[in-house]
Amino acid sequence: xxxxxxxxxxxxxxxxxxxxxxxxxxxxxxxxxxxxxxxxxxxxxxxxxxxxxxxxxxxxxxxxxxxxxxxxxxxxxxxxxxxxxxxxxxxxxxxxxxxxxxxxxxxxxxxxxxxxxxxxxxxxxxxxxxxxxxxxxxxxxxxxxxxxxxxxxxxxxxxxxxxxxxxxxxxxxxxxxxxxxxxxxxxxxxxxxxxxxxxxxxxxxxxxxxxxxxxxxxxxxxxxxxxxxxxxxxxxxxxxxxxxxxxxxxxxxxxxxxxxxxxxxxxxxxxxxxxxxxxxxxxxxxxxxxxxxxxxxxxxxxxxxxxxxxxxxxxxxxxxxxxxxxxxxxxxxxxxxxxxxxxxxxxxxxxxxxxxxxxxxxxxxxxxxxxxxxxxxxxxxxxxxxxxxxxxxxxxxxxxxxxxxxxxxxxxxxxxxxxxxxxxxxxxxxxxxxxxxxxxxxxxxxxxxxxxxxxxxxxxxxxxxxxxxxxxxxxxxxxxxxxxxxxxxxxxxxxxxxxxxxxxxxxx
Amino acid sequence: xxxxxxxxxxxxxxxxxxxxxxxxxxxxxxxxxxxxxxxxxxxxxxxxxxxxxxxxxxxxxxxxxxxxxxxxxxxxxxxxxxxxxxxxxxxxxxxxxxxxxxxxxxxxxxxxxxxxxxxxxxxxxxxxxxxxxxxxxxxxxxxxxxxxxxxxxxxxxxxxxxxxxxxxxxxxxxxxxxxxxxxxxxxxxxxxxxxxxxxxxxxxxxxxxxxxxxxxxxxxxxxxxxxxxxxxxxxxxxxxxxxxxxxxxxxxxxxxxxxxxxxxxxxxxxxxxxxxxxxxxxxxxxxxxxxxxxxxxxxxxxxxxxxxxxxxxxxxxxxxxxxxxxxxxxxxxxxxxxxxxxxxxxxxxxxxxxxxxxxxxxxxxxxxxxxxxxxxxxxxxxxxxxxxxxxxxxxxxxxxxxxxxxxxx
Numbered sequence: 001x002x003x004x005x006x007x008x009x010x011x012x013x014x015x016x017x018x019x020x021x022x023x024x025x026x027x028x029x030x031x032x033x034x035x036x037x038x039x040x041x042x043x044x045x046x047x048x049x050x051x052x053x054x055x056x057x058x059x060x061x062x063x064x065x066x067x068x069x070x071x072x073x074x075x076x077x078x079x080x081x082x083x084x085x086x087x088x089x090x091x092x093x094x095x096x097x098x099x100x101x102x103x104x105x106x107x108x109x110x111x112x113x114x115x116x117x118x119x120x121x122x123x124x125x126x127x128x129x130x131x132x133x134x135x136x137x138x139x140x141x142x143x144x145x146x147x148x149x150x151x152x153x154x155x156x157x158x159x160x161x162x163x164x165x166x167x168x169x170x171x172x173x174x175x176x177x178x179x180x181x182x183x184x185x186x187x188x189x190x191x192x193x194x195x196x197x198x199x200x201x202x203x204x205x206x207x208x209x210x211x212x213x214x215x216x217x218x219x220x221x222x223x224x225x226x227x228x229x230x231x232x233x234x235x236x237x238x239x240x241x242x243x244x245x246x247x248x249x250x251x252x253x254x255x256x257x258x259x260x261x262x263x264x265x266x267x268x269x270x271x272x273x274x275x276x277x278x279x280x281x282x283x284x285x286x287x288x289x290x291x292x293x294x295x296x297x298x299x300x301x302x303x304x305x306x307x308x309x310x311x312x313x314x315x316x317x318x319x320x321x322x323x324x325x326x327x328x329x330x331x332x333x334x335x336x337x338x339x340x341x342x343x344x345x346x347x348x349x350x351x352x353x354x355x356x357x358x359x360x361x362x363x364x365x366x367x368x369x370x371x372x373x374x375x376x377x378x379x380x381x382x383x384x385x386x387x388x389x390x391x392x393x394x395x396x397x398x399x400x401x402x403x404x405x406x407x408x409x410x411x412x413x414x415x416x417x418x419x420x421x422x423x424x425x426x427x428x429x430x431x432x433x434x435x436x437x438x439x440x441x442x443x444x445x446x447x448x449x450x451x452x453x454x455x456x457x458x459x460x461x462x463x464x465x466x467x468x469x470x471x472x473x474x475x476x477x478x479x480x481x482x483x484x485x486x487x488x489x490x491x492x493x494x495x496x497x498x499x500x501x502x503x504x505x506x507x508x
Numbered sequence: 509x510x511x512x513x514x515x516x517x518x519x520x521x522x523x524x525x526x527x528x529x530x531x532x533x534x535x536x537x538x539x540x541x542x543x544x545x546x547x548x549x550x551x552x553x554x555x556x557x558x559x560x561x562x563x564x565x566x567x568x569x570x571x572x573x574x575x576x577x578x579x580x581x582x583x584x585x586x587x588x589x590x591x592x593x594x595x596x597x598x599x600x601x602x603x604x605x606x607x608x609x610x611x612x613x614x615x616x617x618x619x620x621x622x623x624x625x626x627x628x629x630x631x632x633x634x635x636x637x638x639x640x641x642x643x644x645x646x647x648x649x650x651x652x653x654x655x656x657x658x659x660x661x662x663x664x665x666x667x668x669x670x671x672x673x674x675x676x677x678x679x680x681x682x683x684x685x686x687x688x689x690x691x692x693x694x695x696x697x698x699x700x701x702x703x704x705x706x707x708x709x710x711x712x713x714x715x716x717x718x719x720x721x722x723x724x725x726x727x728x729x730x731x732x733x734x735x736x737x738x739x740x741x742x743x744x745x746x747x748x749x750x751x752x753x754x755x756x757x758x759x760x761x762x763x764x765x766x767x768x769x770x771x772x773x774x775x776x777x778x779x780x781x782x783x784x785x786x787x788x789x790x791x792x793x794x795x796x797x798x799x800x801x802x803x804x805x806x807x808x809x810x811x812x813x814x815x816x817x818x819x820x821x822x823x824x825x826x827x828x829x830x831x832x833x834x835x836x837x838x839x840x841x842x843x844x845x846x847x848x849x850x851x852x853x854x855x856x857x858x859x860x861x862x863x864x865x866x867x868x869x870x871x872x873x874x875x876x877x878x879x880x881x882x883x884x885x886x887x888x889x890x891x892x893x894x895x896x897x898x899x900x901x902x903x904x905x906x907x908x909x910x911x912x913x914x915x916x917x
Contacts, residue, residue, distance in 0.1 A: 049650035074777035081778040083571075103572060103651070103775045105862070110776070137647045143640055150637040154630065157616075161626045164614035169623040170914040173611035173684075207658055214649045 023318050023430065024222050024305070025421035025480055026414070028383075029129050031114075031429040032476035036123015038062055038116045041476060042429075044127060048135045050217075051105040058088050058098040058114055065090075066118035068098040073126070073439060075109035075313045079446045085115065104131040107217065109314035111439035126443065128435035130315055133218045155196055162192040224248065226319040228304045230294070235329050237294040238338055239280070241266070241306065243319060244288050253287035255311040259434035260406035262343070264290055265307040265424060267413050269486075271322075274300040277488050277499060278346035279411065283339065293338040295346040299327040305413075305422050309434035316432030318422060343406050345490060349501035352486070356380070356505055364489075364500035369395035372489060372500040380506045382482045388412070388425070388475035392491055392498075399471035405492035407433075409473045417484040425475045482508040546681060546693045548593040549628060549674030553700045556586030556667050560707055561762045561788065567653055568860025569786040571775030583635075583667075590670040591632025594625035612680070614917050623917055624676030631669030638663035655711050664708045671701040680915045682743055691744045698738040698747070699754035705730045706759060706791065715789050715855070718840030720875040720882075721890030724833060728894050731794050732828050732901035733908070739798075739805045740909025748805070752798035759791035763854045773861035780865045789858040790843055796835045800827040817910075821903025828898040829891060837886075844871045 031042040039061040046054055058068045069085035088100035104110055111126040139147075167185030168177050224247035229240050241264070244254050256263045262281040270276040276297045282290035301324050309316040355362040355374055364372045370392060377387030390410070392400045402409050412425040423430050479485060487502045559582025566579050573580070598621035601613040605620065613620040621629075642659035645652055652660065674697045682690030706713070712726040739748035766787040773782060804827055808820060842848055848855030859865055875884040884890075 047650075049647065051651040051653060052646075072776040077777040077779060081781050083774045083776050083778060084772065086774075105571070105651075105653075105775050106777055133650065136649070137644075139644060139648070143644055147637065147641060150633065154634055154637065157626075157630050157633070160616045161623070161630055164616055164626065165623055165911075165915075168614040169680075169917045170911070172916060173608070203658065210649065210658065 023421075023423040024320065025416065026423040026430070027130070027134050028478060028480065029112075029127060029429065029431050030476040030478065031125065031127050031431065032474060033125070033428045034123070035060070035114060035116045035125045037120040038066065038118065038123050040114075040116060042112075042114055042125075042127060043478070044112055044129055046129055046131070046134075047104060048137065049133045049214075050107045050131050051103055052131075053101050053103050054112070054129065055101050056088060056099070056112060056114070057091075058100075058116070059096055060098070060116055060118075062096075062116075062118060062120075064119050066098075066116050068100075069115045069117075070100045070102055071113040071115070072102045072104060073111040073113055073443070074106060075111075075315075075438070075442070079443060085113070088114075104129070107132055109310075109435065109438075111314070111436075113443075126436055126439040127429070128314055128316065128431050128439055130317070132315075133214065135220055136214070136218065158196070159189050159192055163189045222305075222320040223317050224254075224319055226304070226306055226321040228321040228323045230323055230325055232326060232329055233338075236338055237326065237329065239266070239268075239282065239292050239294050239304075239323070241282055241290045241292075241304075241321075242288055243290065243306065243308065248288065251287070254308075256284075257309040257311040257314075257434035257438060259307070259309050259316075259432055260343075260408070262341070262406070263308070266292065267305040267307075267422075267424070268294075268297065268302045268323075268325075268346075269305070269413075269415060269488075270297075271301040271303060274298065274302070275350060275352060275501065276300075276302075276346065276348040277413075277501070278344070279413070279490060279499075280344045280346075281341040283341075291338060292344070293340050294325065295340075295344060296328050297325055297346060298348070299325055301325075303415075303419055305415075305424075307424050307432070309432045309438070311438070314432075314435040314438035316435045318424070320419075320422070343497075345405075345497035345499060347499035349488070349499065352501035352503045354504075355487075355502040362502065364502065366498055366500070368496075370400060370493070370498060371395070371397075372491070372498070374502060380479060380504055382480065382506055382508055383478050386475075386477045386479055388477055388487075389472070390475070390489060390491075391472040392493065393471070400493050401470045402473070403492045403495070405490060405497055409491065410475065411490045412475050413488045414477065414479070415486050416481070417486065421480055421483075421485070423477070425477050427473045427475060429476055479506040482506050543681070545593055545597055545622075545625070546674065546678045546690070546697075549590060549624070549670070549677055550693055550697055550700075552586045552590035552593065552628070553667075553671045553674050553697060553704075554586070555582045555589065556670065557700050557703055557707070557758070559583035559586060560667065560704070562766075564655065564707070564710065565762075565766050565785045565787060568862070569771040569773065569782055569784070571653075571773050571861060587632050587635040587666065587670065590628040590673065591636075594621065594628035594632065594673065597621045597625040598629065612684070612917055622677050622680055623915060624673040624678070624680060627673030627676055628670045629673075631666040631671075631673060634666030634669060635663055636666075638666060655708060664704075668701070668704050668708075671697060671704055675701055676912070676915055679741060679912050680917055683913065683916055694738075694742060695744065695747070695750045695754060698734075698742070698751040699758060701738070702731065702734045702751055702755040702794070703758050705734055706755065707788075710788060713789075713792055714858075715840050715843040716870070716872065716874045718792075718836055718843075719873040719886060720884045721886045721894070722875070722882075722884050724829075724836075724886060724890070724894045725897055727792060727794075727832065727836075728825075728828065728898035728901060731792070731797075732825070732898045733905045735794065735798050735801055736805075736824055736902045736905025737909035737912065739801050740906055741912035743913075746799075746802045748798040748801045749795065752794045756791045756793065756795055759788060763787040763790055763858075764851060767851065767854070767857050775861075778861050780859055780861050780863050782859075782861050784857070786860050787854055787857055790848070790853045790855070793835055793839055794832070797828045797832040800831045817906045818903055820906055821901075822899045824902035824906070825895050825897075825899030828902070829895050833886075833891070833894075840873070844873065846871075 027046045029044040041059045043057040044054055056070050060066050068088040070088050071085040086100050088098040091097040091099040108131055110131050111128050113126055115124045163185040166188030167181040224244035227242040231238050263284055264282050266280040268278040278295055278297055280292045282292035285291050304321045304323055306319045353362045353364045361373045361375050373391045375389040380386055394400050408426045410427055414423045485504050485506055489500045491498055559579050563579035566573055598619055601609050601620040612622055614623050616626055638659050645659045678690055678693040678697055682694055709726050709730045717723045735748045738751050766785040769785045771785045843855050875882045
């Protein structure tokens with residue numbers, strides 16, 4: 001590495017060329033689970049720019065006062081070089097809420113270490129966050145007016161000062177301003193006006209260069225690039241995915257962590273009235289090439305969302321593409337050219353439930369008599385707790401025992417109707433479990449001096465969420481913006497994965 | 509009507525060095541009028557300079573800050589003190605004019621104040637403008653934790669304007685009264701003016717960059733204009749040398765004092781776990797070219813004609829590169845040796861918490877090999893370009909200094 005360049009980069013704290021983001025259009029991170037002996041919910045509002053300040057809300061389910069601290073851990077530095085933890089202090093506006101903030105100084109993978117200390121001892125949890133620039137705030141109108149006004153004052157005042165400097169200021173005592181000095185003043189003002197124009201032009205050029213540099217690192221949408229195509233082979237429709245060909249180059253092997261035991265989680269979501277959805281797990285065929293045998297989804301156009309977690313930084317990301325599925329091959333049965341992952345699931349939700357009424361518990365009814373009840377909740381508002389609390393019952397209304405599906409009691413996907421928002425949810429939160437394992441392994445390794453295999457930290461066998469019972473579960477989440485959303489909720493019972501769909505409208 | 513020899517002179521007349529004859533009473537009155545504003549302005553620019561050096565150190569030592577950090581308070585205090593002192597002078601000269609008010613002030617949109625007071629008020633408004641601009645910049649592009657950024661440039665221009673305004677108030681007083689109090693104020697404020705230039709060019713003047721052409725070009729642009737202008741305007745002996753010496757002394761104090769205070773980084777990632785406030789690097793030795801500039805200005809009469817001033821600028825540019833380049837070249841070599849790793853030269857102490865510390869590269873020059881990014885060696889062509897910058901800066905300094913020497917109000 002060129003050290004001098006590195007030095008300058010570090011000196012001015014420039015952004016590193018590492019860009020990724022969890023989900024699409026939904027950067028905030030939500031945790032719900034155990035922090036040692038304490039049940040707690042954590043909300044991390046990730047800054048839209050880097051360096052930026054993350055706001056962290058911790059809500060321990062404890063009647064007794066506790067001490068809460070938060071600490072940012074960067075994926076590429078040693079823990080022994082960590083800064084001291086910051087306290088999260090009780091917030092005046094809500095009992096039991098502890099609030100703090102942390103600066104995320106670099107682009108890359110961070111973990112927010114939340115520690116709770118109280119009467120029952122101490123608990124720690126790692127919550128991974130992606131530190132990337134996701135959008136740019138426009139100049140508020142009042143600020144633009146104020147800045148233009150101040151700039152005008154500076155220019156006009158500056159010209160007046162120059163006029164006085166070139167004219168009156170050098171007059172000896174008791175001497176009146178004569179035409180010679182007036183002329184000097186006017187000449188100086190004219191020259192300064194041109195200088196001002198030149199400075200403004202230079203400033204504009206500089207600002208544009210800064211803007212271009214910022215936009216180079218900005219990831220407002222999905223990342224990295226994704227190419228998707230479908231071919232029919234041996235009676236199977238094969239989805240062929242190439243991840244990051246443009247971003248990483250043709251000869252790069254994308255380093256991935258397994259999340260719930262899978263390298264990629266792919267969601268296929270039907271477009272234009274097609275209510276089919278699939279949750280698939282492709283197999284790596286090359287450095288950045290993955291394939292999966294498609295289930296019998298009907299022909300049509302589909303959105304493809306791919307969740308991945310990088311193994312070198314713990315960054316998680318979602319990439320997206322669109323495909324057209326040909327008809328299901330008829331005639332001969334599939335020859336099994338490509339192994340089908342046993343955790344692949346799919347469904348066609350012919351009767352999605354409109355779940356905007358808040359006084360009743362909307363229920364999605366399955367063909368086998370099961371029903372998924374969305375417990376009564378407050379009206380859905382952007383950036384407010386969505387109250388995603390569900391219970392699975394049989395036809396008689398009796399709770400049904402759930403089984404882990406890839407280690408979780410539930411998986412869910414949220415998509416804004418226009419596709420601009422996508423998030424993959426679990427009862428433990430909406431962050432990448434693989435990224436959490438990455439940081440837990442890093443902490444364990446540096447604490448003990450020996451590496452803990454990531455397999456041991458595999459959350460496919462650990463996470464069941466914080467408040468779930470055998471038939472009920474919560475999905476901690478806040479819709480990031482107003483609009484129409486689709487919500488798919490998956491659970492497993494009697495070795496059968498069920499997928500329900502709710503359609504909701506979120507108010508501003 | 510009384511006509512001053514200063515006004516009669518075109519360009520910079522040598523007889524302008526003579527004080528304007530004044531009655532003892534008037535002289536005492538004018539000394540009184542100019543003294544306290546100059547002292548307040550000197551305090552303002554001192555507060556700004558201490559604050560900005562402290563703030564930069566804070567950002568590379570601790571990182572996490574708030575609006576209310578002591579370093580920020582020092583900067584704001586300096587800006588407010590400069591702006592309000594200027595405003596107070598404007599109110600006083602506009603609404604409560606004394607018998608000599610017109611001789612000590614200029615008119616801007618009907619209000620009257622000494623020219624320097626207007627410039628300090630302008631600087632305070634620029635600093636005020638930079639605050640919301642910087643705040644929005646943080647939200648739009650991320651925290652600009654670097655010295656050279658658009659909002660920081662507005663802030664820097666405001667700070668420098670306050671120092672120039674303070675200088676002008678002192679100079680106008682000095683030009684009118686020619687008393688000794690004005691001399692030390694001029695020297696001190698001039699040193700602050702040079703120091704602020706040094707602070708804002710800090711990212712380009714690290715010891716590791718001091719064999720690259722950019723360093724010499726930056727120094728020619730930043731220091732020569734200031735030193736020559738002050739050398740021409742100064743009414744004391746060896747003005748440039750005095751100013752440069754005090755400026756280097758101020759920077760040395762920062763280099764020596766800051767590490768005495770404990771500090772712990774509070775932002776991640778931390779690549780260099782510093783345990784003390786990180787100081788600026790050992791200052792650039794501008795004293796040597798300052799001596800050369802003073803010697804030349806003492807011997808020459810080339811300031812009294814436009815083409816002579818151009819010639820003088822070229823000669824001063826030559827003096828600068830002939831004295832500055834060899835001295836700084838070898839000083840830089842020394843600063844990168846282990847012999848400079850001590851409290852005096854601070855060779856191993858100016859790396860912030862986000863710098864990867866590695867002797868292999870912290871003790872070598874940047875941009876001097878072809879395989880380095882920003883390859884920028886000091887070639888003969890680069891020396892020529894540096895000379896051009898230094899000469900143009902010198903010419904501007906001669907013109908500006910000549911004007912400052914004539915400022916009366």
